[in-house]
Amino acid sequence: MEMKDKIEQVKARFQEEMQSICGTEELEKIRVAYLGKKGLITDLMKNLKDLNADAKREAGQQINQLKQQVSEFIAAKSSELEAALAQARLQQDTRYDISLPAKPVTGTLHPITIVQRELEDIFRSMGFAVEDFKEVVTEYDNFEAVNIPKYHPARDMQDTYYLDNGQVLKTHTSAAQNTILRKYGAPCRAIFPGRCFRNEAIDASHENTFFQMEGIMVGEDISISNLIYFMKTMLSEVFQKDITVRLRPGFFPFVEPGFELDIQCHVCGGTGCPTCKQGGWIELCPCGMIHPNVLTMAGIDSEKYTGFAFGLGLTRLAMMKFGIRDIRVFNSGNLKSLEQFTIQ
Numbered sequence: 314m315e316m317k318d319k320i321e322q323v324k325a326r327f328q329e330e331m332q333s334i335c336g337t338e339e340l341e342k343i344r345v346a347y348l349g350k351k352g353l354i355t356d357l358m359k360n361l362k363d364l365n366a367d368a369k370r371e372a373g374q375q376i377n378q379l380k381q382q383v384s385e386f387i388a389a390k391s392s393e394l395e396a397a398l399a400q401a402r403l404q405q406d407t408r409y410d411i412s413l414p415a416k417p418v419t420g421t422l423h424p425i426t427i428v429q430r431e432l433e434d435i436f437r438s439m440g441f442a443v444e445d446f447k448e449v450v451t452e453y454d455n456f457e458a459v460n461i462p463k464y465h466p467a468r469d470m471q472d473t474y475y476l477d478n479g480q481v482l483k484t485h486t487s488a489a490q491n492t493i494l495r496k497y498g499a500p501c502r503a504i505f506p507g508r509c510f511r512n513e514a515i516d517a518s519h520e521n522t523f524f525q526m527e528g529i530m531v532g533e534d535i536s537i538s539n540l541i542y543f544m545k546t547m548l549s550e551v552f553q554k555d556i557t558v559r560l561r562p563g564f565f566p567f568v569e570p571g572f573e574l575d576i577q578c579h580v581c582g583g584t585g586c587p588t589c590k591q592g593g594w595i596e597l598c599p600c601g602m603i604h605p606n607v608l609t610m611a612g613i614d615s616e617k618y619t620g621f622a623f624g625l626g627l628t629r630l631a632m633m634k635f636g637i638r639d640i641r642v643f644n645s646g647n648l649k650s651l652e653q654f655t656i657q
């Protein structure tokens with residue numbers, strides 16, 4: 314028989330067989346019978362070697378075409394059978410009535426979660442990775458790795474909770490800097506929100522448990538103007554208006570130079586009101602250029618790379634955004650208070 318006829322024969326047979334298929338197992342058998350190692354189509358391929366060049370080319374094309382048709386047909390049939398199966402399963406299942414209207418979702422997000430997610434979205438859109446970090450950390454990560462050596466007076470800036478196993482509750486999100494810098498290397502940009510703990514007396518504006526969001530950006534020409542740009546863009550998104558910022562010198566061992574970033578009061582626009590205690594400016598976010606020691610300790614060449622870091626107080630930001638005056642609301646578990654802060 315001519316090759317062309319053989320191909321036609323296989324095709325006709327396939328079409329006929331496909332008509333009576335009613336299960337996935339059967340379909341699989343047919344797949345193997347045609348496309349498998351010893352399948353009919355594979356067999357046709359093997360016959361090609363006996364043909365001359367021209368005939369080989371022509372038959373080769375025809376076989377390939379058939380092969381493609383058969384694969385497509387089987388794939389389509391397979392989805393069809395699976396859909397039918399799923400539908401049948403649903404109909405047999407009497408536990409659910411899928412035609413009932415859905416109940417509205419109840420519950421609300423915590424105000425800090427709302428602000429955190431909003432910030433994550435903003436930073437993600439600017440190319441920052443979002444990272445999570447432990448709450449129990451080594452002293453090394455919390456202090457040494459961010460340039461606060463043992464017995465350095467700067468350790469007293471943050472009243473630390475020490476655990477029996479020698480580790481600490483992280484006092485700031487900067488404790489993750491070393492790990493994140495090592496993970497990404499240079500260049501990188503990442504934010505890492507997290508819960509922090511400090512041994513503080515609690516009152517309306519102090520908590521021993523609060524949230525921060527750290528951000529870092531490292532690259533070959535990163536400067537203070539990059540820092541200002543990202544902070545301004547992010548804050549303008551959060552407050553939904555143009556925000557003016559200013560930098561004042563601030564000291565933190567892991568940045569050099571270090572700053573306190575203030576925003577012009579978003580309530581009065583700088584003329585003075587109770588929110589800004591009449592000063593026109595609100596202290597918002599410590600930040601600075603990452604100290605070369607911190608880069609070096611994370612294995613990054615501090616001659617080649619520079620970067621900025623900031624430690625945004627998420628709890629503070631949530632208080633400002635929602636006009637919450639008492640920080641104790643956040644950890645109170647008082648649903649009546651917390652449920653007010655829904656966003657759609």
Ligand code: PHE
Pocket residue numbers: 484485486487527565568571599600601622623624625
């Ligand atoms: N980790 C500092 C703090 O909690 C804040 C900070 C972060 C300052 C990054 C500068 C750069 O007090």
